[in-house]
Amino acid sequence: MSYSCTDKREKWIRALLLAVLILWTAFIFARSLRSADDSTEESAFFLDLISRFIPSVSMHFVRKLAHFTEFFILGCLADAVFRSLSGRKKRPLLTAAVFSSCYGLAAAVTDELLQLSSPGRSCQISDMLLDLSGVLTGAILTALLMHVLQKEKE
Numbered sequence: 001m002s003y004s005c006t007d008k009r010e011k012w013i014r015a016l017l018l019a020v021l022i023l024w025t026a027f028i029f030a031r032s033l034r035s036a037d038d039s040t041e042e043s044a045f046f047l048d049l050i051s052r053f054i055p056s057v058s059m060h061f062v063r064k065l066a067h068f069t070e071f072f073i074l075g076c077l078a079d080a081v082f083r084s085l086s087g088r089k090k091r092p093l094l095t096a097a098v099f100s101s102c103y104g105l106a107a108a109v110t111d112e113l114l115q116l117s118s119p120g121r122s123c124q125i126s127d128m129l130l131d132l133s134g135v136l137t138g139a140i141l142t143a144l145l146m147h148v149l150q151k152e153k154e
Contacts, residue, residue: 014084021077025107028070032111036120064130071104071131075138078103083146097139104135 031039040059047062078100086095108131115121 010084014081017077017081017084021074021081024074024077028074028107028111029114031070032114032121033118035118039121067127067130068134068137071108071134072138074107075100075104075135075140076142077138078135079139079142080146083143097143100139101132101136104139105132108132108135 034042043059043062043066046066047057047059050057050062079096082099082103083096086099105128108128111131112123112125112128116123
């Protein structure tokens with residue numbers, strides 16, 4: 001069976017996107033396994049950096065922004081992966097949205113549960129919801145961007 005150059009390229013891109021998604025998920029999980037002291041130290045670094053531009057920023061805001069940002073990127077990647085895998089199905093946008101949301105929710109729950117095994121960390125439903133909102137925002141913006149790019153291509 002021979003594949004066209006485009007088919008080979010598409011498969012390579014799918015594999016690359018999937019690898020990046022898996023690595024990003026592992027990165028998120030690895031950060032959850034850090035102790036509370038290590039996490040606080042890292043947050044303090046970013047607090048110092050951000051407070052140079054926004055003097056009244058709080059540690060709480062920095063920590064929540066980190067959650068949202070990590071999962072925003074996860075949502076972008078998940079949408080790209082599931083869109084590439086469902087591209088020839090009847091409703092690729094709906095399929096990608098459903099799978100991205102499910103993957104994001106599973107990652108958010110797993111992330112919070114992993115924190116239970118880290119010294120000084122806890123599992124919080126509010127963080128799961130924040131993570132899921134990051135995933136959904138990332139997936140929606142990626143879908144909109146892909147839609148615009150597709151329209152320009154046509």
